[in-house]
Amino acid sequence: MAKKPCEFPTAVLSFRRFLQRRFLGGRHHHRPTSTTATEYIGVNAVIGREVIAVAGRYVGLLVDHIDMDDGGFVDEVMEETKRGKGDGAVGLAGVGSKMHHLFSRYCKETYVVCDADKKEWQPVPREKYPKPLIFHDGRLAFKLTPCAAVAMYTYLPWGIFLAVFRSLAFGLLPYRVSVPLAAFTGMRSRLIAGPSPDATRRNSGTAGGRLYVCNHRTLLDPITVAAVLNKPITAVTYSVSPVSELIAPIRTARLTRDRDEDRRRMEALLARGDLVVCPEGTTCREPYLLRFSPLFAELTGEVTPVALETRIDMFYGTSTKPAAKWLDPFYFMLNSRPEYHVEFLQPVSTAPVDGEAGGHGHSINAANRVQRVLGEALAFELTEQTRKDKYEMLAGNKGNVKGEAKM
Known part of the structure; x- marks a missing residue:
């Protein structure tokens, strides 16, 4: 042979x-x-x-x-x-x-x-690639060569100081102070030109808060949106560690996984102020969008899509291990120059289009429309993958962790 x-x-x-x-x-x-x-x-x-x-x-x-x-x-x-x-x-x-x-x-x-x-x-x-690589786990975002390992361990003491400093800045200081302070340490938030959320809200004449729908990159997504808007905002969560909820500088509200109860809670929150939701239900590191849960499309007649992209150089700020999830924001801030790109897109109507029946079917179609809008803005590929698929592949379970609340 x-x-x-x-x-x-x-x-x-x-x-x-x-x-x-x-x-x-x-x-x-x-x-x-x-x-x-x-x-x-x-x-x-x-x-x-x-x-x-x-x-x-x-x-x-x-x-x-x-x-x-x-x-x-x-x-x-x-x-x-x-x-x-x-x-x-x-x-x-x-x-x-x-x-x-x-x-x-x-x-x-x-x-x-x-x-x-x-x-x-x-x-x-x-x-x-012979097959799309949508999901992967682990913290290191670089090829671990001997030289790279030495550089990482040399940087680590300074990186830990930066992560603690950035976390305290966002947790204790107002956004108008914490954002420039974080930028001074190398952490950047870039706002891409788009329609003003406040202007579109005034033009629509709707009462209550505005619903922001984001793709999900890290646990810091809602905090980044709030920092860019420079105003209070509420994030709905499930499957987030209690530690992350405790140290979050914005208000969080847990969902129950009961559709009717979750809808009632989200409607009440939206009536009191702005609300941000990540309908993918879990983070995705690669340029793909997971399937959107349609519940958000039943809350209001119009939503504001927010396209989010991250840049990191050393560590991934996501994990599927329950015991390590509370460290996700810390690992993101541990990078030397972490970066967020934020773009507010034109509002998307969630009302049934001509010839489309109401009910649960129309909310699915509306969620798919929002997914397509975000996919086009980010140049991400749309998928039918879900949180369940991710955790079955990476962790061997369905992602239902006792004691945790899904973003």
Whole structure:
């Protein structure tokens, strides 16, 4: 069987078109590599050394051997080959890997990755991903090389001071003081030119507060909207840690997950003042919009979409781990130059359009219209993914955490 040096990402992407089975092997850690390779690259199986776990936690050590027949994949390949499915199997392995002998026996071709190939690797553009990468977890927003790790630990003491200082500034000082003070430390909020929310409210002549509908990037979304407006605003939440609610500089109101009760509460809040809601129900780091919950479209005849985008350089301010969610705002402010882009868009009517029936169906259509408006403004791709999909993929649960309230 042929052994050829190749560039690994190119090999995976090109063979996807005409080969039925693809296998990856080498000296890498099996479990962290397996999910990414099988879920997003299209590799059928990953063979490698397992990471040792003690009490459900990885300790950073590897087992001494590799189970070559783990999962019975060899028998499966041979059976499919006998049935004539595809053009055989392809093996991808590194130089010096013991996988060569195994792949040579069962794979039609074996491609070997050498150091010279690795030096020519380039990140694959998002539009060329075999499968969209919508959800991912973890705190680090950069490639962890030795030099980057040293830089991070060198910056960390100063970063912790900045995060504490910024948090205290937003929690204790008025926005007209805290926003310039945060900008002095490198934290920026950029308002993109758009219609004035107060002007559109006067023109509409509606009573009560205005309903702002935002895409959800971090837990700081409602606070950022309030800071840009420079006035009090209420955010409705569920699945937010009690600590985050306690230290929030704006008023928060918990929802109950009961549709009728939540609608009554939101209507009462809207009658007393401005209200901000993130109908995605959970944060999304990538340029995608999750499916919008339609409840907000039943509260008022007009909503103001607010397009939010964030820029970070070191740490992600989101997490799916319940015990770590209260640290989400802290991690965002831990970045050296965190940035928010805010754009108030033209109000969108939530009333039924011509020929559209009322009821729950029209609210779904209205929510979809608002989602499209935000997607066009941000150049984000619309999806049907939900909070449940995110937590099932990243945390193995439905995201219903006892003791927490969803933004």
